[in-house]
Amino acid sequence: MITIISGTNRPASNTLKVAKYYQKTLAEKGLQTHLFNLEDLPGSLISSDLYGKRSAEFAPVQQLIANTSKFLFIIPEYNGSFPGVLKTFVDACNFPESFYDKKAALVGISSGKYGNIRGIDHFGGVCSYLHLHVLPLRIHISAIKAELDENGDLFREDTIKFTNQQMDKFIAF
Template sequence: MVTIISGTNRPSSNTLKVAKYYQRTLKLKGLETHLFNLEDLPPTLISSDLYGKRSPEFEAIQEMIMKTTKFLFIIPEYNGSFPGVLKTFIDACNFPDSFYDKKAALVGVSSGKYGNIRGIDHFGGVCSYLHLNVLPLRLHIATIRMELDEQGNLFKEDTLKFTDQQMDKFIAF
């Protein structure tokens, strides 16, 4: 199973729009994916789902993670890095089984001009610790508000070129 993770719990985020764009485009390329939005994390994540205690809601999420062999993380920039909720989600998953020797691709998004370069680098360090093998082509989509049309599609020529290239490499990875 391939799972796309929208790396924030912010409602109506551009991150989710990009995740849905990737899902639609990968389907056109013949790859079915599952989209997991961190908005769907249980509200008890911090109080009961960390450190071995598990709610039934998180058990279902853990099962989905265990079945996943490839992840595509869409990660917004939060304070020069990646969202804390993404790290908390990773921490709540079973270690090391959840991510060990699986594959991932990383896409950074930001409203600024660097496309979350630093956050993707930080998250890459977490992936290394988890033994999560990361596709070398990491994308950084800057000024995200100017990259999406009204339907939530990326439309700029260079962005389309590089996202298409990354998706093709991800499928073959």
């Protein structure tokens, strides 16, 4: 199973738009995926699902993650890194079965001009610790508001070219 993680819990985020774009494009390439939006995390996550505790609300999320063999993380830039909710989510998942020796691809987005290079690098360190094997081609989409059309799709030729390359490599990974 392949799961796309929309790496923020911000409502109506550009991250979710990019995640949906990847899901749609991967489907056109013949790859069916699940999309998990961090907005769907239990509101009590911090008090109910860390440090060995497990709530009934988080159990289906944990099952989804445990059943996933490949992840595609869409990660926005928050304060020069990645969102704290993404780290909390990873911390809440069972170790090692959630991520250990599985595969992932990383996509950084930002409203600035660097496409979350630093945050993707930081998250790459977390992936290394988890033994999550990361596709070497990491995509960084800057000025995300200018990259999405009115339907929430990427439309710039060079961005489509690079995201397609990454998706093709992810399928073969």
